[in-house]
Amino acid sequence: MSEETDGAMSGTDPESSAPESSAPESSAHSTGLQIKDLTIRFGGNTAVDSADFAAPLGRVTGLIGPNGAGKTTTFNACSGLLRPSQGEIRLFGKDITGRPPAARAQLGLGRTFQRMDLFDSLTVEQNIALGREAGLARSHPLKQLLSTPAEMRAVRAATEEVIELCGLRALRHEIAGSLSTGQRRLVDLGRVLAGDFQMLLLDEPSSGLDTAETEKFGEIVTRVVAQRGCGVLLVEHDMGLVMSVCDYLYVLDFGQMIFEGTPAEVRASSAVRAAYLGSEAA
């Protein structure tokens, strides 16, 4: 693996303007994402009610629950697209509750979208490259306008690595808007993997994928966590994928955290079965 590629994998910045996230030694850093007392209300409706959970580095944490449980709402609050009514969101020990999405991303928080929010007019390669390039450009007008040779090399290296990792070589010059659902999922994942993110929020990544694609997806996620030591918070409905890749699970129902434990414990929980199937069935 080349030096640039190493840099891309470990998330170091080529211009040594390393993000605040690059301090893996500290204990605050290893705590990854911590949510305390998160409450989100829309008018009189409480979508998420005093939720507490954590997604540390080095493992895949699952956030599951039936439709309408508040999982995506929680994700949107974590990534800054929604402002919580109360509670605290900490990333690597820093309070990010009031920060905008770009600032959170600059701290090392990346996310995918349930409905694969790709840049449809760009190619697959450009989509993936932007995962890294947007983070380098940040909020500096000059950095947005021009890239240094070192940055260009880093972007190229990160892009090549992710294209290889996700098996997108044959599609690299295709326009993203013309891809199938499965291909779009991979590009969405690839884009966030190309970024300099230590904490990844993956929102229903297997939605629309067939069994083989889902397995491939799970392998990629597992490999990335093992190689990079990053943390993943996974919202997912496919229990097969959840049970195979997640180290620890939180179960959300009607905005309330009703259970937490290992996949085996969750599988055995009557409370979780009741949430998914109804209390009578459980």
Place this chain on the structure above:
Amino acid sequence: MRGVCTVNDLLPFLVVGVTTGSVYGLAAMGLVLTYKTSGIFNFAHGSIAAVSAFVYYDLRTLRGLPWPVALGVAVIVVPPLIALLMERVTRSLAAGTVATKIVATIGLQLIVMSALLAGYGGAALDFPGFLPTRTVTVIGVNVGIDQLTSAIVAAACALGFFAFFRLSAMGVRMRAVVDNPDLLELSGTSAFAVRSRAWLIGCWFAAASGVLLAPQLGLDVLLLTLLVVQAYGAAAVGLFSSLPLTYAGGLLIGVLAALATKWVSHSETFAGLPPAMPFVVLFAVLLLVGRGRLAEIGGHRPAPASKPLMSRASARITAVVAVLLAAGVPLVAASKLPVYSSALVFVLIFASLHLLVRTSGQVSLAHAALVAVGSSTFSHLVVGAGLPWLLAVLLAGVVAVPVGMLVAIPAIRLSGLYLALATFGLGLLLERAVYGTSWMFGATNTLPAPRPALFESDEAFYYVLLAFAVAGSLLIALVGRSRLGRLLRAMADSPTTLSTLGLGVNVTRVTVFAISAFVAGVAGALYASQGRSATGAPFLSYTSLTWLTVLVLCAGLRAAGPSLAAVLVAVVPAYLTDGTLAQALPVLFGFGALLVALYEARAAKRRGSGQPLDELDAPQGSRSGERLGVPGPAAQRLTVARRARVARSAPARVRVGTGLAKGATR
């Protein structure tokens, strides 16, 4: 006491404000209704008013029909025909992007305005009033019976319609078609029928406002169209949604404009404020109201772009050949050379607009104002301050940058239609309130603008302009291929996603507006120098609409689009010696833009890329907001029922294992 206004002093202005404001309110209600039910903000709403007024004029004055017959045809018979057309066109546009929809209705407006200008001429005509003009005294103020009747008719229409909308079954269906047309179809009601009726009412209101306003203003196509544009401000007060507030907004704007007339009557600086008042209100509302309260209806993402028309190498060869051909123009153009010189300036104007609209997806309708700023600044610098010509041209671009950044402020908060309206309002505001001041063109509206001493002749100056056109186009091309260009194209697709990747998109927005403004400002300076005078007349706000329309018409040519647009705007009219053909050209532009918009919308529908515009960025509580995780009413009811069941049956949170979350059960 001197300097203190008594109520009696203000009463005449209040009465005048209420009478005109009532008609604005009526027009604005029609506009909001059609927007709510179709998702299309009809920039041609004013043209409908103008058509009705001209139909009345034609039947009454030119054909001598009795006024009730002429009025009946103009206000009752003609609107349904227009409504049918509008419903058909807007239905076809449903899957289009915001820009597509805006351009389509601007195209319609161009068609109507140009056709009326061709048919009746540009001079204001006497409108044969049908209401008595004698005055009566109302609370101590003399008011014309025609004005009073207009206000009463408008108020009655507004109240009657509000009751209809709230109480009748059709009113309920009109509200339902906004929420979910498919569900309405499933319940056995034709969404087409509902929308048709909404368009019918909207067109009736527009027609009524046209014949009510025309007696006060005279029959002038542009004036009538613009006056109904004042309804945009009223619609903004109603947040493009509430009909009663929209009517109240019309009254507010009428009163504010009338009071401004009194307050600024002795100030030359603020003389342009009263006519600009609706746009002050429009701009202020869009800038100050929370994003959550401005839910856009029916916006869609841009369709995926297809692959480039030609390879990069072929494009370079084509560009070089085009420049060589342009260099040879002075040898063959003879007396038409100034036309080609203007075209070179328009290459810069369209290139800067292309960067903004096509590359970054920011629909700006204030571009003419930026060019005007460059034009007037150049004159002040080169004549007033005595700066060297080249320095003055470049500084004119620099001065346009902060104005461009001012235009960018709405872009930070708004997107799509609301950004287009805010920039249009800002452009109108500058035109009405600033163009005529000494800061820009002054009361005479004309300033001297010399050419450089060494390039006085048309031939020599042509090559100066060619150099600027090549340099400007190269600059825009370089930006397009730089990191910023990639970020801009991504921003056009999804700014929210880009921000979650770590980009400060607001900086990106301001940067692209600043670059575009610089090039536009330089173009303004060159335009003035080419004509040897700087004047605001070529840069009225409506020019921005035409430019956008022509640019979209040429968008299929990608990077070559700005050059073709420049040829269409500057060169083609000069070769149409037949006056009828020259007058028909804007009609053709309008038709072309409409057809391109319809084609793009149809292509988007075929591709199935009907995703709402940046729904992740949608305000809470909007329809898009539901996709963001905000439950809709039905979901909320379901949630309450299931929550009650869970509260009865589910245990408190169970903690198992060694999770890092707070351990206590709740």
